[in-house]
Amino acid sequence: MSEHGHAHDDDALAHASHEGIAQYIYVFIALCLLTTASFLTYSDYWPWHEQPKIGWAFMMAVSCTKAMLVILFFMHVKYEASWKYVLTIPAAFMSIFLILALVPDIGLRGHWVSEERQLYMAEPRGTRKPMVRHGDARPAHESSTPATSGH
């Protein structure tokens, strides 16, 4: 590498500047609107509170859009040469492999849990017994099998 690399660097910068400050303001407004959109899932106006997966998918879509806006315009990646793929794509693949590698041991850890371990584990929401004393006389382990023991 040499300092002369600035010549090409400046091309990308000049390209970015070409669009002007107005573009940054548009991106900023879009980011604010998208943040409000993801916050909408928390409000009472969100109609799918009972189906959290819809909210999760929506929020991830919003986050990815926001991330793309920041990367493309604020980090000027839109105007960079192809070297951007050399640095970002392998890193992204490494991340995906790392996450996938965790799934068998960590993600599915609840599927093969020992009885002893289960004694100290938190119970899944909704499996707690009703607060009635002298009621149900069945043994506790029959009426509150954790869902994660699953199969």
Next chain:
Amino acid sequence: MADALTHIPGAAHHEHDAHAHVGLEYHPGLPLSNGKLIVWLFLSTEIMFFAGLIGTYIVLRFGAPTWPLPREVHLSEPIGAFNTFVLICSSVTVVLCLEAARANKASLAKGWLLLTFLLGSVFLGVKLYEYNAKFSHGIYPWLPHSRVYEKADLNYAAAVRLRLAELDSQLKADEDALKATLAPEAADQDPAIAELHSKMEVVKELSDYELAQEKIAATDPVNAERHVALEELADKVSPLPLHHGEEEGWNHEHSWLKLPIRIPGGNMWASTYFLLTGFHAIHVLVGLIVFAIMMVMTLNIARANVVENIGLYWHFVDLVWIFLFPLLYLF
């Protein structure tokens, strides 16, 4: 890296110079400056670092038997949204700082940089406030400070009993120490002693209740009665709030008690929350330190590359928060 040789467009008139330089220039393999290349290489390692952390969080969270709701761990969604807004604003100010530096408006660039620094400080301040809300409720990612228990079982009841016994002996020791400094006739009138006595009464009352619940649990160790008795105890100490900001229970009425609390999934939540937000906060702090160093520089066009490089880092920090906010506060 294979270097190519290219002609400089204005090289022709250089050849008229006395020693007639050959008008060639080494062309880098990658069309970007050394500094920017280093920053992008660093950022690609950072992508893997945070993707690893966030990915681990997702895998842990969805593999967990249960996960606490934000209100149960005193996490406020509006505060998180506010912090997101602050970081987005700081991303805009840093990019405007770069534009000002490129336009050779050094003082304007410094103004935007100062604003970025202030916004970053606001973010960290809000984060500290949020951390404090967790610590004041006994939610720590480590022992012995953490008072979080996964469920209301006999282990939990024993922890409550031990804490009450500890308080009892501590209060008695305090009383003895105080009495030693006072005349016997003055001790009965002393307000500090009276306060200790009222605390001791509270501890006695709670210990009696706790023992009664344990006795009910012991009479029928495998059925629902045990479960109900211990759940009642945990609810008395600190019930899981049904609404945001709802505070009740012994721990709230007597803040000096600091009894163990029951939050299902709370320990794994605390570990992941503090790890993710802690590493992000460290990155924000590093950014602030660099901004502070740059405040003494003249941010003219000669420094535009420096501004761009720190800007790239700052945008990345913003990028990480864009994913952390919904994952930690809204999922």
